[in-house]
Every structure is written in structure tokens, then in C-alpha cells.
Amino acid sequence: MEVIDFHSHVLPGIDDGSRNIETSIEMLRLSRNAGVDRMIATPHFYADEDRIEHFLEKREHAYQSLIEAVRTENISDTPQLLLGAEVAFFDGIGDADKVDRLTIQGTELLLLEMPFRTWTDEDLLQVKKLIHERQLRIIIAHLERFMKISGNKPYIKKLMELPVTIQINAESLSDWKQGGMLIRMFQKRQAHILGSDCHGVHHRPPNLMEGRQRLEKKAGADILAEIDAYGCQLLGLR
Ligand SMILES: [Fe+2]
Known part of the structure; x- marks a missing residue:
């Protein structure tokens, strides 16, 4: 079974994440040393700033430059990288052209960043379209950040009734306000990866490792095994 980091800005020079190749290599090293087997590179995609083709070209360039540097520096033990995107929600995303090209490499999985405002029924309708009409498997990026938004509670509840995968940021598990609640969500299988x-x-x-240790301490090692199994199954690794 693999330890998978489903959300990272590890590719160099493409978004507000890693600024250069050296930083990316160090991020890969730190991750590997912390026991991460596989990292999904999920640079931000904003439809109002970029076109999908252009984004994919930039991502490929960033990826190739990183892989090249890893090879040149003879770094043998890094996590496996898979390409994806953190797709920021936009109006009409459910009908948008080519949105399926932003899925995680080799899968129908789309890491979706919901809007940072109180959601609406229309937003949820768009998510439903992505699932049922576009046949995408939706991963909701760091759901916990949207739980803090005033008036969002009923929409969070409705979203969680849809067949979506819920991703939580590792550091949030140690947050004094949200940590306990998020650990309970994992225990209740309301949060998945x-x-x-x-x-x-x-x-x-x-x-990732700090979050996993926190989870293990509070909820037991079985939860970690379940998270890893769930992640591997999503990526079709078994
Ligand atoms: Fe992100």
C-alpha cells in the first residue's frame, strides 16, 4: 500500500507554489524522507486567467524541467509524481469545454477547489453536472477551509451527500479549532484522503507525515491504513 499526497504545489515556477527547481527537489526529498510514496502535482488552474491548453503546456514544461534535474543530479529515491491540477470552481464549469483534460493523470479524478464565498444551489448543480453528465470523479480540495465560511453549513451538508471524495489538508488536523472535528470526520468516513x-x-x-501522526495518535493506525487503501483504489493502484 502506498502513502499518497493528493494535493501539492511541487512543480516549479507554475503557480504560487515552488519558485524554482531547487525548491521542488527539496520538497520531493522532504516528502520521501517523510514516507510519501506518491505525490500528485496539482498546480492551480484559474479559468479567468488561463486557457486549458496553455496551462497544460506550462505544466508539462515545469514537469519535464524537474524530471530532468532529478535525473541530472542522480537523485534516485523520490516520490512518484503524477500530474493533476487544482481546478478553481468557476461559473458554468459543469458545461465547460475540455475540463476533463485537467483530471489526475490516468484517471477521471478532478481536484476541485470550491469558491471562497457562501455557496449557492447553482454551485452544487454545477458539481452534480461534473459528476453525472461529465462522468468525472470529484475530489473536493481542503473542504475544511469552506466550513469556516459563514452561511455555508447547509451547502457543505448537501455537497457531502453527493458521491464526492473529501480531501483534508494535513496541517488542519492539528488546528485547535477544527482538528478534533476533522479527525471525527475521518472516523465517520466523511473525509477520505x-x-x-x-x-x-x-x-x-x-x-503529510505530521498530519498522519496526529490522526494515528487520536484515532488509531487503522484509519491510516484505510486512507491509504482508499487512495490506492482511487488511483487504480491495486
Ligand atoms: Fe492548493
């Missing part, structure tokens, strides 16, 4: 959402080495570093 973890991501570091790492952006660099010093600020927002790869910290």
Missing part, C-alpha cells in the same frame, strides 16, 4: 497542499520548503512545507 489527505494532502499536504505544500507550497515550498519553509512556508507551507510538505507535512
Whole structure:
């Protein structure tokens, strides 16, 4: 079974994550040392700033430059990288052209970042379209951040009734306000997978392991095994 980081900004120079190849390599090293077997690279995609083709070209370029550097520096033991995107919700996303090209490599999984405002029924309708009409499997990025938004509670509840995968950021498990509630969500199978959402080495570093240790301490090792099994199943790894 693999330890998978489902949310990372590890690719160099493409978004507000890693600024350069050296940082990316250090992020890979830190992750590997912390026991991460596989990282999904999920640079931000904003439809109002970029076109999908252009984004994919930039992502490929960033990925190739990183892989090249890993090879040149002879770094043998890094987590396996898979390409994906953190797709920011936008109006009409359910009908948008080519949105399926932003899925995680080799899967129908789309990491979706919901809007940072009180959601609406229309937003949920768009998510339903992505699921039922576009046949995408939706992963909701760091759900906990949207739970803090005033008036969002009923919409969070409705979203969680849909067949979506809920991703939580590892560091949130230690948050004094939300941590306990998030651990209970994992215990109740209302939250499913973890991501570091790492952006660099010093600020927002790869910290999946701290979150996993917290979870193990509070809820037992079985939860981790379940998370890993769930993640592997999502990626079709078994
Ligand atoms: Fe992110």
C-alpha cells in the first residue's frame, strides 16, 4: 500500500507554489524522507486567467524541467509524481469545454477547489453536472477551509451527500479549532484522503507525515491504513 499526497504545489515556477527547481527537489526529498510514496502535482488552474491548453503546456514544461534535474543530479529515491491540477470552481464549469483534460493523470479524478464565498444551489448543480453528465470523479480540495465560511453549513451538508471524495489538508488536523472535528470526520468516513497542499520548503512545507501522526495518535493506525487503501483504489493502484 502506498502513502499518497493528493494535493501539492511541487512543480516549479507554475503557480504560487515552488519558485524554482531547487525548491521542488527539496520538497520531493522532504516528502520521501517523510514516507510519501506518491505525490500528485496539482498546480492551480484559474479559468479567468488561463486557457486549458496553455496551462497544460506550462505544466508539462515545469514537469519535464524537474524530471530532468532529478535525473541530472542522480537523485534516485523520490516520490512518484503524477500530474493533476487544482481546478478553481468557476461559473458554468459543469458545461465547460475540455475540463476533463485537467483530471489526475490516468484517471477521471478532478481536484476541485470550491469558491471562497457562501455557496449557492447553482454551485452544487454545477458539481452534480461534473459528476453525472461529465462522468468525472470529484475530489473536493481542503473542504475544511469552506466550513469556516459563514452561511455555508447547509451547502457543505448537501455537497457531502453527493458521491464526492473529501480531501483534508494535513496541517488542519492539528488546528485547535477544527482538528478534533476533522479527525471525527475521518472516523465517520466523511473525509477520505489527505494532502499536504505544500507550497515550498519553509512556508507551507510538505507535512503529510505530521498530519498522519496526529490522526494515528487520536484515532488509531487503522484509519491510516484505510486512507491509504482508499487512495490506492482511487488511483487504480491495486
Ligand atoms: Fe492548493
